Amino acid sequence: MPLLDFQKVERRFPVKRSFGDLLANRKQIYLHAVRGVDLAVHQGEILGIVGESGCGKSTLARIGIGLQPSDGGQVLFDGRPLEGPDREGRLQMVFQDPYSSLNPRMTIGAQLEEVVARYRPQMPRADRQVEVQRILAEVSLVPETALKFPHALSGGQRQRVSIGRALCADPQMLIADEPVSALDASVQAQIINLLKGLNRDKGLTIVFISHDMNVVRYLCDRVAVMYLGEIVELQECASLFAAPRHPYTQALIEAVPDVRRPQSLREPITGEIPDPFAVLPGCRFAPRCPLAEAACQAPQPMQPLDTGGLARCWKTARLLA
Amino acid sequence: MSLLSVRDLITEFESPSGTARAVDGVSFDVKPGEIFGIVGESGCGKSATCRSILRLFGGASARIANGRITLEGAGDLAQMRERDLAQVRGRDVAFIFQDPLSALNPTMRIGKQIGEVIRRHRKASRAEARAAALQLLRDVHVTSPERRLDAYPHELSGGLRQRVVIAMALALRPRLIIADEPTTALDVTVQDQILRLLKERCDSLGTSIILVTHDLGVVSQICDRMAVMYAGRVVETGAVRDVLDAPSHPYTRALLAALPGQVSRDSQLIPIKGAPPSLIDPPAGCRFAPRCTFAQPQCTIGTAPGLHPRPAAAEGHFDACILNEVSHAAA
Numbered sequence: 023m024p025l026l027d028f029q030k031v032e033r034r035f036p037v038k039r040s041f042g043d044l045l046a047n048r049k050q051i052y053l054h055a056v057r058g059v060d061l062a063v064h065q066g067e068i069l070g071i072v073g074e075s076g077c078g079k080s081t082l083a084r085i086g087i088g089l090q091p092s093d094g095g096q097v098l099f100d101g102r103p104l105e106g107p108d109r110e111g112r113l114q115m116v117f118q119d120p121y122s123s124l125n126p127r128m129t130i131g132a133q134l135e136e137v138v139a140r141y142r143p144q145m146p147r148a149d150r151q152v153e154v155q156r157i158l159a160e161v162s163l164v165p166e167t168a169l170k171f172p173h174a175l176s177g178g179q180r181q182r183v184s185i186g187r188a189l190c191a192d193p194q195m196l197i198a199d200e201p202v203s204a205l206d207a208s209v210q211a212q213i214i215n216l217l218k219g220l221n222r223d224k225g226l227t228i229v230f231i232s233h234d235m236n237v238v239r240y241l242c243d244r245v246a247v248m249y250l251g252e253i254v255e256l257q258e259c260a261s262l263f264a265a266p267r268h269p270y271t272q273a274l275i276e277a278v279p280d281v282r283r284p285q286s287l288r289e290p291i292t293g294e295i296p297d298p299f300a301v302l303p304g305c306r307f308a309p310r311c312p313l314a315e316a317a318c319q320a321p322q323p324m325q326p327l328d329t330g331g332l333a334r335c336w337k338t339a340r341l342l343a
Numbered sequence: 344m345s346l347l348s349v350r351d352l353i354t355e356f357e358s359p360s361g362t363a364r365a366v367d368g369v370s371f372d373v374k375p376g377e378i379f380g381i382v383g384e385s386g387c388g389k390s391a392t393c394r395s396i397l398r399l400f401g402g403a404s405a406r407i408a409n410g411r412i413t414l415e416g417a418g419d420l421a422q423m424r425e426r427d428l429a430q431v432r433g434r435d436v437a438f439i440f441q442d443p444l445s446a447l448n449p450t451m452r453i454g455k456q457i458g459e460v461i462r463r464h465r466k467a468s469r470a471e472a473r474a475a476a477l478q479l480l481r482d483v484h485v486t487s488p489e490r491r492l493d494a495y496p497h498e499l500s501g502g503l504r505q506r507v508v509i510a511m512a513l514a515l516r517p518r519l520i521i522a523d524e525p526t527t528a529l530d531v532t533v534q535d536q537i538l539r540l541l542k543e544r545c546d547s548l549g550t551s552i553i554l555v556t557h558d559l560g561v562v563s564q565i566c567d568r569m570a571v572m573y574a575g576r577v578v579e580t581g582a583v584r585d586v587l588d589a590p591s592h593p594y595t596r597a598l599l600a601a602l603p604g605q606v607s608r609d610s611q612l613i614p615i616k617g618a619p620p621s622l623i624d625p626p627a628g629c630r631f632a633p634r635c636t637f638a639q640p641q642c643t644i645g646t647a648p649g650l651h652p653r654p655a656a657a658e659g660h661f662d663a664c665i666l667n668e669v670s671h672a673a674a
């Protein structure tokens with residue numbers, strides 16, 4: 023049984039109507055941020071979710087943690103439907119900007135103790151500080167960090183504090199939304215090592231959201247690729263990078279700058295992610311896809327791949343047959 | 344022969360806690376038609392170096408305390424009166440910022456904005472300026488350019504906006520474009536398109552570009568030569584393939600080693616411990632010493648080491664590590 027199971031999850035946001043729209047009695051339009059996402063997160067894995075800005079990664083994460091309701095489908099956590107944030111704190115989230123997620127007026131120690139107290143009320147008061155120190159050590163922060171305020175820490179230290187704060191709840195699963203995107207590469211490496219260690223040593227299940235393909239390739243076991251609200255490919259990490267099947271995944275991987283090579287002469291894909299309001303009956307990547315043809319105007323279901331993964335493109339499936 | 348030559352540049356910012364030397368003795372050259380990359384961690388002085396060239400400090404209490412900035416045929420920009428420098432901006436040297444929105448006027452249509460840039464520097468009727476703007480939009484591969492002429496900036500996507508900003512930078516056929524993190528705010532597939540566009544324009548017009556980025560991959564993609572900055576100083580410089588394939592300064596090596604694209608999944612990434620020093624009161628000697636795994640007692644005394652060629656290194660490949668200097672003397 024998956025630890026976290028997204029089943030046909032949908033999310034639409036009503037778009038603000040102008041006064042003119044109201045006068046003309048125009049229909050309410052919606053931005054379809056997440057469309058029919060089916061995704062199972064297994065115990066003990068690091069699942070990557072990649073895709074370009076606005077494709078719905080964060081929305082999916084907030085639904086997965088119970089911070090935001092879905093308006094279609096359901097999310098099962100440990101076999102039970104998730105209704106709001108887990109009361110026992112078994113599901114925790116880490117955000118991109120560690121500064122905004124920490125309380126600027128409380129010491130790090132007090133903030134961490136508060137989380138321990140909330141989710142582990144059975145722990146005697148006297149033991150909490152010991153536990154906080156154990157967790158600070160776990161995220162490689164010196165004991166004095168407990169006495170400091172967030173502004174006195176560097177970006178990398180703050181991000182370790184926010185991971186530490188999530189660990190205070192003794193979670194089974196961490197959803198990390200772009201946790202290293204705001205950090206320099208020199209510092210990013212600490213956080214990636216930390217997440218990898220927590221997964222390896224404690225079996226912590228991690229959903230790692232990122233737009234950095236190099237980081238995902240290094241860290242994740244499986245990867246889901248999102249485009250305009252949909253998952254378009256899902257594969258084991260190694261085969262996704264060795265044999266990307268969906269044309270969008272291929273373009274995404276090829277566009278990643280490589281420090282070992284100058285730019286290739288290959289033509290880049292044209293165009294940008296169209297606005298998410300666009301109503302496209304068939305494949306949502308068709309306007310940018312070099313292989314698009316008339317048959318792509320039909321709805322595209324996920325198709326099984328030779329690698330054991332799935333991709334939302336009839337052509338990849340046919341090419342393999 | 345250099346198009347731009349920067350020598351011993353020192354730029355300081357006043358702040359309540361003291362004077363920060365954001366740029367401390369930086370020298371480099373940009374040749375005609377080349378793309379010169381400047382990389383380094385956040386806060387190491389990349390933007391301050393670039394802004395010094397055109398004195399674009401946006402009201403900050405900044406001053407160029409020392410140095411020469413020689414633009415071929417224009418003299419020393421560091422000594423130039425503001426009035427003359429205003430002529431150099433846009434005409435000889437154009438600037439592209441990270442955030443395209445901040446560079447565009449939100450209340451003016453795109454075609455008009457590009458046209459104004461042209462009309463500020465040369466005589467042209469409105470119709471001529473509009474026609475020139477249309478051609479510029481075509482040159483930067485904006486789709487349906489006729490339609491975009493009448494759009495406002497907020498109606499365009501991030502990638503389109505950055506194309507418009509590049510079109511404006513190209514409007515006066517400058518000899519040098521300074522691009523400060525031009526793709527950092529963009530998605531990777533769009534970044535790829537914009538980098539290709541910059542390279543193509545540079546190749547076809549012979550324009551030189553200074554490209555600032557914190558992403559070594561971006562430098563690897565399109566730059567010819569590069570400088571690595573650390574705490575206000577250039578610590579390594581040379582041809583891109585020499586520096587990235589055979590880095591010699593411990594900081595450059597550490598930066599490369601920290602990248603996840605470089606190692607197998609089974610080995611640990613190697614972060615750089617600690618953080619860059621304060622620029623108000625930097626440590627004596629090599630500024631990287633507190634974080635350097637090779638540091639020796641002699642690294643932390645005296646003035647910061649300067650650039651010197653390394654034994655057996657390729658031509659034009661310099662670094663500022665004392666250890667390499669010592670082995671040079673011994674050789």
Ligand SMILES: Nc1ncnc2c1ncn2[C@@H]1O[C@H](COP(=O)(O)OP(=O)(O)OP(=O)(O)O)[C@@H](O)[C@H]1O
Pocket residue numbers: 356357358363365383384385386387388389390391392403404557622
């Ligand atoms: N307006 C200012 N007032 C005071 N200090 C400044 C100002 N602008 C820059 N600095 C300081 O100068 C140093 C270098 O800044 P600069 O913006 O050039 O770095 P950078 O390498 O471009 O960093 P980033 O990648 O974060 O943009 C930093 O320590 C910064 O805090």
Ligand SMILES: Nc1ncnc2c1ncn2[C@@H]1O[C@H](COP(=O)(O)OP(=O)(O)O)[C@@H](O)[C@H]1O
Pocket residue numbers: 035053055073074075076077078079080081082298
């Ligand atoms: N509260 C909201 N109201 C309206 N639109 C939203 C809201 N949250 C997200 N969106 C839209 O949903 C889409 C997906 O957003 P998000 O999940 O934040 O993307 P990502 O994290 O991949 O950048 C975007 O187009 C975004 O603008």
Ligand code: SF4
Pocket residue numbers: 268269270305306307308309311312313314315318322334335336337338
């Ligand atoms: S379905 Fe067609 S348009 Fe979509 S990715 Fe496949 S080939 Fe391209």
Ligand code: SF4
Pocket residue numbers: 592593594629630631632633635636637638639642648663664665666
């Ligand atoms: S001079 Fe010394 S401290 Fe500086 S980089 Fe070289 S070895 Fe390291």
Ligand SMILES: [Mg+2]
Pocket residue numbers: 079080200
């Ligand atoms: Mg997001």
Ligand SMILES: [Mg+2]
Pocket residue numbers: 389390523524
């Ligand atoms: Mg900068």
